[in-house]
Amino acid sequence: MGIVRRGWFQPPWEFREASLFTAVTVCFGFILQYTASGQGVPRVYLPVNAIVLALFALLVLCIGLAFRESATVKWFGGIPLGLCLIVAIAALSMIGGVFPQGEVKPGSPWALFGLNQIFSSWPFALTVLLFLANLGLSLSWRLVPFSLKNIQFILFHAGFWIALSCGIFGAPDLQRFVVPVEEGKDNHLGYVMESDIPQKLPFSIFLKDFTLEEYPLQIFLYDPQIGQPIPERSKAPLLVRKGLTASWDGVDIEVLDLLPFALPDKDGRLHPADKAAGIPFVKVRVKTPEGTKEEWITTGSPFVETRDAEVGSYYLGIRPGTPKAFRSVVTVKGDNGQQINATVEVNHPVDFMGWKLYQMGYDEKAGRWSQLSLIEAIRDPWLPAVYLGFFMIMAGNLLFFWNGIQQKEVAS
Amino acid sequence: MIFDFTTAALAAMVCWSAGSLLSFFVRKIPVLKLPALLLSFAGSLVMVAFIAFYWSILDRPPLRTLGETRLWYAALIPLVGFLVEYRWKISWLKYYCMGLASFFLVINLNHPDVFDKTLMPALQSPWFIPHVVVYLVGYVLLAASSVTAVHNVSLQLRSKSTANGESVSHYLALLGFVLLSFGLIFGALWAKEAWGHYWTWDPKETWAFLSWLAYLGYLHAYRYKIEKGKLQWYLALSFIVLLVCWFGVNYLPSAQNSVHTYTQS
Known part of the structure; x- marks a missing residue:
């Protein structure tokens, strides 16, 4: 060429x-x-x-x-x-x-x-x-x-x-600190991910209240042998509401009643209770070839035992819904005397003295009874x-x- | 449900098939042009209506699972085909687009999606919809660009390549790149609000960055007047990076700590 x-x-x-x-x-x-x-x-x-x-x-x-x-x-x-x-x-x-x-x-x-x-x-x-x-x-x-x-x-x-x-x-x-705060207490120490040694922050966070909103309860049939829930016919997660029906091979259930906040007395009778202490109870009708029975089941709480219904070799249980929103009502006080009251929520961080405060987590085992809120404090001077x-x-x-x-x- | 997925999907596919069938005869019977277009268009309209309906009963945008993203692709991909026909008078792309959309619907018909209303707190953000929609449209354009490029390569091999075909793949890539840039930046701005930092080299972020670099590279190579023919190969292959980013990341060893893996269903 x-x-x-x-x-x-x-x-x-x-x-x-x-x-x-x-x-x-x-x-x-x-x-x-x-x-x-x-x-x-x-x-x-x-x-x-x-x-x-x-x-x-x-x-x-x-x-x-x-x-x-x-x-x-x-x-x-x-x-x-x-x-x-x-x-x-x-x-x-x-x-x-x-x-x-x-x-x-x-x-x-x-x-x-x-x-x-x-x-x-x-x-x-x-x-x-x-x-x-x-x-x-x-x-x-x-x-x-x-x-x-x-x-x-x-x-x-x-x-x-x-x-x-x-x-x-x-x-x-970029500075990132996790600040664990307990309800009714304040904390001015933060932890970085890589170390257990706390560091002093230029402000303290006081947790007035932590709240968790959950999606509806989920009900499922559980096989203790394999340690897993058995998928229902529609393969969808079953969100509990009055009148919900669901079926598996040979098992049909119906939710007859739902008490979102209740507590049992010493005879086991259920009474409505306030939101802080009450736990959800669900009355279910279970139909199997062996017969039909009606039973109250509950998620339990740190104070009340979980109650599932026995269905042959399986168990029918309810669990709290997944978290919908969680937020901490806090007072943040700076070393320079500056102070703000704020609500920190996922996707809604709060600005304070060049820091951003994020709702990071809570005590997941305690769920809505969590007394602990994890706040993340982040400072990035290069952000603008x-x-x-x-x-x-x-x-x-x-x-x-x-x-x-x-x-x-x-x-x- | 009054308007269930099976009915919607079948209705859409019937519209697309009928529209395509009529289009074949347009050259002989020009009168069919309008009904063919309307029928094809109606297929996408059915899907758009279904998404709107599904959104309203879910109480959240149907953008959370891989199956739900397929719904959006099924609605949007044919629209790109129609757009290309309208602007560049290239009609073959729309058949491919309707075929691909039907393919996505068939996957969803075989794997009924989990009907789950829950949306984790971090996803409840005003950034959720713009971030995902911009990416969806970007991917749709780049998929079309890649297919046009494959078509151009096949024409080249038969020595029939056209400047018009190459310009279509180029403009689709250009528009797709712009949307990828917006998606990437919207994602970064959202990440700052939800997770505290705009960039953490999460595997999905890394792959999104890689896809962006792939098209950034293309645009510079184009600018440098590298042979258009060779660039068709490049465009055809770039889409593989996007596919890794869309769902391939879930299968990589690095995915174990990602915040981005789709809910499997």
């Missing part, structure tokens, strides 16, 4: 050089990880990480603008290297996406090469750093001279640059920067979408 193949490192550099460069970077990262005995990238906190990031951004911008005509710099900020780095980031992420991340035996090959914590490993960090340089260079050329025509490019690429760099450089500054990046990406994408939709003609 008469096409002369370009030799290695013969300008203009393209994919071959980019692949080699990327592969060397990743290999160098793994070697570095290995020589550091599996220790990941050192954690650098505010303000040092912010200064390093700002200097890095400035350096990339200056190189981009000062050497925009240099073939090497052009290649460094070009699509071939960008694509190779995307492939490398994807390949490293795939390791994290396939293999469980977290603790493994120290000294195992996984740990030595950082494969169990790939996202804080040297190869990942170096690849992302180069990627930021590549992205930053291409961005510098579109930023200066500025033109409105480039706005979609700038929004998307700068947004990605900001979100990625601040997310990664800022990761060490990351969100700025997110919104820029979305704005850039809206323009991209608009331009894509508008082009009705055949793509050239």
Whole structure:
């Protein structure tokens, strides 16, 4: 065909050089990880990480603008290297996406090469750093001279640059503490996931009340031999209501009555009780080939024994529904005297002194009688920067979408 | 139920089949064009109505189980086929789309979904619907892009490829990528409110990021004027990453700690 193949490192550099460069970077990262005995990238906190990031951004911008005509710099900020780095980031992420991340035996090959914590490993960090340089260079050329025509490019690429760099450089500054609080008490100590040693927080949380709402009770036929419920004919979970009927092979049941909050007296007679102490009782009619019987069954509670109905070698039981909502009414007091009353609920965190407080959990064994609420306190000073990046990406994408939709003609 | 799934699914499939059958004869009998279109469209309308009805009796959006996501795909995929025919005058895609939608419905008919009203507290969020719907539409567009690409590859092998076909797969991928980006960011914003952090490298997040990177890579390769023919292969294969993300993650060793695994039913 008469096409002369370009030799290695013969300008203009393209994919071959980019692949080699990327592969060397990743290999160098793994070697570095290995020589550091599996220790990941050192954690650098505010303000040092912010200064390093700002200097890095400035350096990339200056190189981009000062050497925009240099073939090497052009290649460094070009699509071939960008694509190779995307492939490398994807390949490293795939390791994290396939293999469980977290603790493994120290000294195992996984740990030595950082494969169990790939996202804080040297190869990942170096690849992302180069990627930021590549992205930053291409961005510098579109930023200066500025033109409105480039706005979609700038929004998307700068947004990605900001979100990625601040997310990664800022990761060490993320603080997460679990604060266990008991009803009627306060606590100013928090625990990090990796340690049992509590740390003092700049505020204390007082738990006034913890409440749990549940979905309707579930009724099921249970085989003690296999230790599992037997699926009902409709294969659906059976949510208890008056008049509910259900059937299994040779067993038909009907719910005759339902007392959501009741307690038995000493003769076993049931009386309605208040919401705090009462437990649900359900009257069921059970029909089997052997005959028909009616019986009261209950979920039980920490204070009353569970009661199931015997059905041949099986048992018919009811259990509390799955949690629908749980929330803690708290008073949070800061060391600086600031104080708020708030309700912390799943999906509704509360802001306090730069911290966000989340409803995390409760004593699941005690269910709705739980006296314990687990509140998670989280602080992430880099969040506004990351969100700025997110919104820029979305704005850039809206323009991209608009331009894509508008082009009705055949793509050239 | 007055309007049960079996009736809805069968009605939709009958509409699609009848619509497709009529479309075959449109070239000979142009008068059939409108009834064919209306019938095909009615199939999707039946599914949309069923989803709305199902939503109202569940008291929660039917987006929690894998089976429920299949309902949405079944309703939305044919609509992409109609859109492509309307905009790019390519009619073969809609048959594939209706076939795929019917396939999803048949899976659901064989595995009746658990009729469960419960929704765990973390999913009770205003972000739930936008996050999942944006992803659903994105996946639908990318599935269509991938099939168009496969079709283009087969045309290429027979030396019949058309610029129009390549532009369809490209625009579908472009729109799909935009929606993936929105889905990813909506998910991050929701995660911050529900789980305390916007990104935790949960396996599903990692795979969503990988799918996003795959299409990011495609768009840059396209921009760099890599041969369009080769890119059809790329687009055809990219969808595999999405499939891993949609349900394959559940079967990977990393899934043990994921907050994202669908309720199996």
